[in-house]
Amino acid sequence: MAGSIEQIRDYIIEGNKNGAVAAVEQALAEGISAASILNDAMISAMTEVGARFERDEYFVPEMLISARAMQAGMDKLRPLLVQSGVQPLATVAIGTVKGDLHDIGKNLVSMMLEGAGFAIKDLGVNVDPDKFVEAVREGADIVAMSALLTTTMANMKNTVEALKAAGVRDKCKIMIGGAPVTQTYSDEIGADGYSPDASSAARLARQLAGA
């Protein structure tokens, strides 16, 4: 049993997508629970991938390849997790702000958050502030915004203002990121946190969710 878990973990860390899917199927056939596969293999693997990134042993391409292997495994697991009533840590509504079409970093953050045990509602790119408001009304606990252009960063502030105006600011935590974004900017616009990369984003989200 421990062997299958170890194998899924290794395949994800190596970025072997087909191997990860086959190992998840094997683990399920052996009767290992979806919750155990999620916690002991998927989350554990993505935590290790994040640690390697922080030690400069992995870079964005390696992290993306591992995250894709994790997601392929998650596709098998997701329906079973829902069926067995496993609760995510929290729901994150993530999107690239209005006017901005860059989504590589946003997608990576999204995958790392899913790998850390969060449910993801991906709003895509060029996301209007009202769409974030709607997502919070529908139950998102965390709003995660990405911006890669100095000109679109202002829409992070506009989204915070829209959440306030709609009376839902206190129903969610707000985290922001993207190459031009800083902690100072996060403080300035009244977000709850900033992180510079996908691995620290997962840590920040856990902290914001109190997990």
Ligand code: B12
């Ligand atoms: C790829 C790219 C594009 C692609 C985007 C493809 C796609 N699907 O995303 C295309 C070609 C479409 C593009 C278009 C443009 N681009 Co462009 N692009 C880039 C480039 C080369 C790489 C960005 C990237 O993907 N990086 C890799 C990812 C993994 O890193 P990341 O996005 O920074 O994300 C990490 C962190 O920032 C963080 N993070 C990201 N989001 C979030 C969110 C949260 C919540 C958290 C916590 C963390 C977090 O975690 C991520 C993972 O570690 C950058 C240059 C650069 N080196 O950044 C220019 C760049 C961002 N682009 C730029 C420009 C100017 C443009 C255009 C205006 C060009 C034009 N004249 O048409 C258009 C704008 C289109 C639009 N409206 O958005 C400028 C921005 C300048 C500025 N300061 O405003 C840059 C910096 C290039 C430059 N040096 O001039 N671009």
